Amino acid sequence: MDPCPFVRVLVGNLSLRMPVAPPAAGAGAGVHPSTSPCYCKIRLGKMPAQSVPAPLVPFDGGDQAPASGVLAAAVHLSKADLEWFNGKPSLFSSRGEAVLKVAVYAGRKGSTCGVSSGRLLGKATIPLDLKGAEAKPAVLHSGWISIGKRAGKGGPAAAELSLTVRAEPDPRFVFEFDGEPECSPQVLQVRGSMKQPMFTCKFGCRSNSDLRRPGMQPEREGASGKERKGWSVTVHDLSGSPVAMASMVTPFVPSPGTDRVSRSNPGAWLVLRPAGDGAWEPWARLECWRERGGAGASDSLGYHFDLLLPGVDHAVPLAESSIPSSKGGKFAIDLTAAQPLSRGGTPGCSPRGSGDFSNWPLGNYRGFVMSAAVQGEGRCSKPTVEVGVAHIGCAEDAAAFVALAAAVDLSMDACRLFSHRLRKELSHPQADLLR
DSSP states (O other), X not given: OOOBOOEEEEEEEEEEEOOOOOOOSSSOOOOOGGXXXXXXXXXXXXXXXXXXXXXXXXXXOOXXXXXXXXXXEEXXXXXXXXXXHHSOOBTTBXXXXXXXXXXXXXXXXXXXXXXXXXXXXXXXXEEEOXXXXXXXXXXXXXXXXXXXXXXXXXXXXXXXXXXXXEEEEOOEEEEEESSOGGGOOEEEEEETTEEEEEEEEEEEEOOHHHHTSTTOOOSOOOTTSOOBOOEEEEXXXXXXXXXXXXXXXXXXOOOTTSSSOOTTSOXXXXXXEEEETTEEEEEEEEEEEEEOOOTTOOOEEEEEEEEOOTTOSSOEEEEEEEEETTTOEEEEEEOGGGSOBOTTSSBOSSGGGOSOOTTOXXXXXXXXEEXXXXXXXXXXXXXXXXXXXXXXXXXXXXXXXXXXXXXXXXXXXXXXXXXXXXOGGGOOOHHHXXX
């Protein structure tokens, strides 16, 4: 299996310093900005902006930038993104050199009536040269930059922001379902324009009698009979051998008096791997529910993902977030922010950069682990799965992530309002449920 080139751009070691202005005369002189919390909005090209705190440090006039070790933002770039940034600009395209834009605000993050609640202190742009970034890591910027103008001739110096920007290779294996998971599709490995079969999936709906088998016992049954249960996806290699499975072990049932799966009563899947002699062993657990949207916002699919490590008597949480139910989005396991940024700008190879992973709580999982792009409700969804090369040692490793992606996609249907009917591929014949 050959991976696809990806690059991650890491921004960290943020520090903000502002000159101390002479105190204003009289009462009501106001509060100097340095006494207020500050934050930054960071954006690279067309990528979504990220808002992060900007710690204040004393204005000592020195050039040495503090190294806090804190990663502030990470941007993941595919080969197509890199080609867009590295392409030549034209009259009909704004493509060209990648530019990191940073805006610094005083005040707390948030908005009122859609308007940012912070007061803009200044902006800065940092050109980034990403050529060759998929081959070797490079520090693209490190040090102080001015984010404002000097207040008149002889006035105090402008506010300054210190940050480290680093680009490094982050190759990934990419897989694509050629159909919806409930239609038992093939799974293709993708590299550029080339696609080749890698796995096949088999969707199934187990009956009540099947669910009583050892190891497949659901944790509860819906008293009203209004439930979605018994779904599974088995992933086979090209020889036909099963190499991973996602099995719904907790039914998706509506909370009393509602037609939605709530966070307090989520449905759940186990992702299993072969244990030999036809047996399976659990590898991970996925819980999903339907989150109610706020004012003017649509509902979303909430999820919580736990890793089940051998020899560990408790589940290890790796991810929790949500995906918009109407338009879909990405399920992601990305542990980059869990590792400190070293003075050189790269995430430390272990907690505190010690090189010792004996106390690292997440097993062999670190950095970018995987993502799965799924469509929203009522749309034809053919998930695309990306997995970091460090987390695939064999085909069975890849199959486990493929099974997880299928479970996420199917949970979008399992968490649909119970006032909506499911597609026929997902509906149990009532006689089969009650036999």
